[in-house]
Amino acid sequence: MKTPFSLLLGSVGAALVACALTSPRVVAADKVDPVADAKAFQNFFFQKFPNVKREDFVNGPYSMNEDMKRQWQEKEEFPPYEFALDAGKEMFATPFKNGKTYADCFPNGGIGIRQNYPYFDTKEGKVITLELALNRCREANGEAPYSYVKDEMASLTAYMAYTSRGKPMDIKIPDDPRALEAFENGKRYFYTRRGQMNFSCASCHVQSPGERIRAETLAPALGILNAMPIYRSEWSGMGTTSRRFVTCNSQTRAVPLEPQSDEYRDVEYFLSYVANGLPISGPGARP
Amino acid sequence: MKRACLLATLVALTIALPSARAATEADYKAAYAAAEAAAKEAASLRHQWTTTVSTLTAAKKAADGGDFDRAFAAAKEAEALAKASIFQANSEKEAWKAMEIR
Numbered sequence: 353m354k355t356p357f358s359l360l361l362g363s364v365g366a367a368l369v370a371c372a373l374t375s376p377r378v379v380a381a382d383k384v385d386p387v388a389d390a391k392a393f394q395n396f397f398f399q400k401f402p403n404v405k406r407e408d409f410v411n412g413p414y415s416m417n418e419d420m421k422r423q424w425q426e427k428e429e430f431p432p433y434e435f436a437l438d439a440g441k442e443m444f445a446t447p448f449k450n451g452k453t454y455a456d457c458f459p460n461g462g463i464g465i466r467q468n469y470p471y472f473d474t475k476e477g478k479v480i481t482l483e484l485a486l487n488r489c490r491e492a493n494g495e496a497p498y499s500y501v502k503d504e505m506a507s508l509t510a511y512m513a514y515t516s517r518g519k520p521m522d523i524k525i526p527d528d529p530r531a532l533e534a535f536e537n538g539k540r541y542f543y544t545r546r547g548q549m550n551f552s553c554a555s556c557h558v559q560s561p562g563e564r565i566r567a568e569t570l571a572p573a574l575g576i577l578n579a580m581p582i583y584r585s586e587w588s589g590m591g592t593t594s595r596r597f598v599t600c601n602s603q604t605r606a607v608p609l610e611p612q613s614d615e616y617r618d619v620e621y622f623l624s625y626v627a628n629g630l631p632i633s634g635p636g637a638r639p
Numbered sequence: 640m641k642r643a644c645l646l647a648t649l650v651a652l653t654i655a656l657p658s659a660r661a662a663t664e665a666d667y668k669a670a671y672a673a674a675e676a677a678a679k680e681a682a683s684l685r686h687q688w689t690t691t692v693s694t695l696t697a698a699k700k701a702a703d704g705g706d707f708d709r710a711f712a713a714a715k716e717a718e719a720l721a722k723a724s725i726f727q728a729n730s731e732k733e734a735w736k737a738m739e740i741r
Contacts (some may be wrong), residue, residue: 389740396740543735545727548688548720554738607687615685 384532386525386625389539393626397574401562410578410633412571416562420569424637433510433583433635436590440511443504448493454508457489466509466516467632470621471524472531479534479617482509483592500611501598506581506590513580513634521578521632523625538622541615542573547604553619556600568639575627577620579636586639593620662711667702670714674698677721686728691720 397409401416408415414424431437444462447453455461459468469482486508487497498504525531545552556565557573564570580593591599594611597619601608609615674695681687698713 392740539739540735543738544731545735546686546731548690548724550727552735552738558738558740602689605689607682607689607692609685 384536386532386535389535390626390628394574394629396558397561397572401572407631409572410575410627410630412576412579412636412638413562413569415572417569420639427637431583431635432585432637433581433590436507436510436581436583437514437635439504440507440509440514443508444511448490448495450493452493454486454489457485457492462512463515464519466513466634467519467522468524470617470624472526472528472534472621474526474528474531477528477530478614479538479621481593481612481617481620482512483594484612484617500592501595502587502589502591506592506595509581509592510590510635513632516632517634518631520629521575521624521627523621523628525625534618534621535625537615538618538620541619542622547601547606549604551604553600571638573623575630575633577623578627578630579633579638581634582636582638584638590635662707664702664707667698667707667710667714670711670718671695671698671702674714674718674721677718677725681721681724681728684725684728686724686731688720688724691717691724694720 397404398406401409404415411421411424414421444454455463459465466482469485470479472478473480483500483505486505487500490497498508525535542553545555554573556570557576561570561572577593580596581590582596583590587595592611594616597616598608598611674691678687678691678695681691694713694717698710698717701707701713702710
């Protein structure tokens with residue numbers, strides 16, 4: 353009886369050792385690693401489109417199609433977002449009723465800071481987007497918040513983006529498990545299929561950039577938010593990042609979430625982080 | 640041969656008749672309640688489909704107009720859509736990883 357028992361004990365011991373040796377690898381595989389994710393994300397697009405200059409990805413469908421690019425470059429001489437840009441500049445400088453301005457709410461007076469948004473607020477434990485920060489600024493100064501999807505919000509963010517044009521996206525992920533969780537949640541949202549069409553964001557913007565979906569040429573996901581906000585001919589007007597997410601959801605026949613919901617903030621955090629190093633090109637114009 | 644044809648016709652009628660029965664208000668209400676419950680679950684999973692919502696609305700509109708056949712059919716369709724969206728939500732909890740760039 354002694355021999356079988358020692359054999360059993362030996363087997364259990366060997367199994368435990370094996371588990372101890374293999375489990376760190378399992379944890380490592382599941383570990384949230386934004387740096388590795390961003391590198392893989394960028395390399396995927398750089399390898400898939402070797403002829404596209406890296407800084408061109410921020411120009412969406414125009415980076416995928418030479419004819420469209422030429423038309424867009426012509427249009428940029430009198431860009432359709434110009435009215436919003438002028439309105440945003442004026443709004444930004446106009447004091448609130450209490451005499452303060454947007455500049456009082458932001459670092460560097462709100463000029464040239466677009467590339468740092470969204471950021472993770474370690475006090476609140478959540479992602480703060482530029483749109484959210486602008487409305488919080490308004491409310492803190494006794495003003496009613498704007499709609500997150502268009503009009504005034506699009507004008508304000510257009511002006512702020514313009515002051516950051518050419519600056520590389522520079523999103524930080526602090527050493528905080530909640531920030532890593534927000535990044536991971538954003539990533540999951542980006543790749544999750546939803547709606548009756550069973551599409552994820554990645555179905556169009558990772559698997560099919562440059563391809564057509566009906567009359568539209570799909571933009572690559574890399575740098576897709578660097579051009580925000582955008583004037584879309586389809587909308588006959590300006591739209592914010594929130595509007596873009598809401599519209600994408602509707603197009604897949606998914607009921608959109610509320611603008612600035614946690615999920616949308618997290619996916620903006622993910623998409624912005626993986627575009628680190630690519631220049632801000634907003635405000636943009638799209639078909 | 641004639642007997643076989645008669646028998647086949649009788650069998651076909653036996654199968655077809657119950658389903659051809661017009662839906663009642665009670666049928667509609669039961670179907671709508673089931674669809675609404677499934678739609679609520681889909682919404683709680685943040686995976687509601689626009690078509691579920693519009694089909695539920697269409698069911699209610701048909702019922703309000705007294706067309707319980709159409710209302711019943713729409714409620715059944717809405718339930719099927721909601722259940723498909725719940726399946727999607729649950730399967731995507733893991734399936735999204737297959738699409739990830741690594």
